[in-house]
Amino acid sequence: MHELHSIQIEPIIQKALEEDWGYGDWTTDLCVEADRPARARIICKEATMVAGVDVAAAVFHKVDPQLNVQIKAPNGTAADNRTELLFVEGRARSILKAERVALNLMARMCGIATLTRELVKALEGTRTQLLDTRKTTPGLRILEKSATVIGGARNHRFGLCDGVIVKENHIRAAGGISAALGRLHESLPPTLKIEVETTNLDEVKEALSAGADIIMLDNMSVELMKEAVALINGKALVEASGNVRLHNIRDIAQSGVDFISTSSVITGARWSDLSLLFDV
Known part of the structure; x- marks a missing residue:
């Protein structure tokens, strides 16, 4: 079980976003202009085995299908500290609203893959x-x-x-x-x-x-x-x-x-x- 289909992960992402958003994101919606563009990157701050970068990408696309998301380090990459794993650009509001769920799921999966690789x-x-x-x-x-x-x-x-x-x-x-x-x-x-x-x-x-x-x-x-x-x-x-x-x-x-x-x-x-x- 490595390659995940959208049918398998979308319910998880949907529930996670519902949990995180509640009834609104006061900070993002009031601080950031609706159409303000932005570019952002997910990086690792330590050496890690990359896992779940596709899941993180799916989170951004779920929040806003118009976001441009590029995977820079595929699953299974042994990434060094400060490696860029994912790039995203588009509406700043959308990136901010997806950020925590994308990081939570990916960080969990990277941690598991990293420990597993040590045992293997x-x-x-x-x-x-x-x-x-x-x-x-x-x-x-x-x-x-x-x-x-x-x-x-x-x-x-x-x-x-x-x-x-x-x-x-x-x-x-x-x-x-x-x-x-x-x-x-x-x-x-x-x-x-x-x-x-x-x-x-x-x-x-x-x-x-x-x-x-x-x-x-x-x-x-x-x-x-x-x-x-x-x-x-x-x-x-x-x-x-x-x-x-x-x-x-x-x-x-x-x-x-x-x-x-x-x-x-x-x-x-x-x-x-x-x-x-x-x-x-």
């Missing part, structure tokens, strides 16, 4: 791929997951309907791993894979025996993950999850897992420092 770089030379999770800001999932892909990760399931993950509470509620997978195999569409969360080797053995397609090793030590990978021996894909950070992600990858999933690419990302500046 830490995996270079291993066979392990980085995945995101469903721990996203409500209403912004499609933007945040797009940002992780721009940073070099792959998307895990977008929603509950995309795949099956039998987690600890599902196992308890269903009466065990075997019972849960038995019911799934009876009724699940055959195109969907089944993933099972495990916390020890006994659960790994049960998930493997029950026919799991993917086995998640949740909060296991690296040594225990190595044992689990050897036990699975290619009979299922293996995903590691839990307490993944930049300082330990490479050690986890070297256990031999296929994937590492972490919510930290989103929950641990800070916003990139961006500014919109009017030309004098």
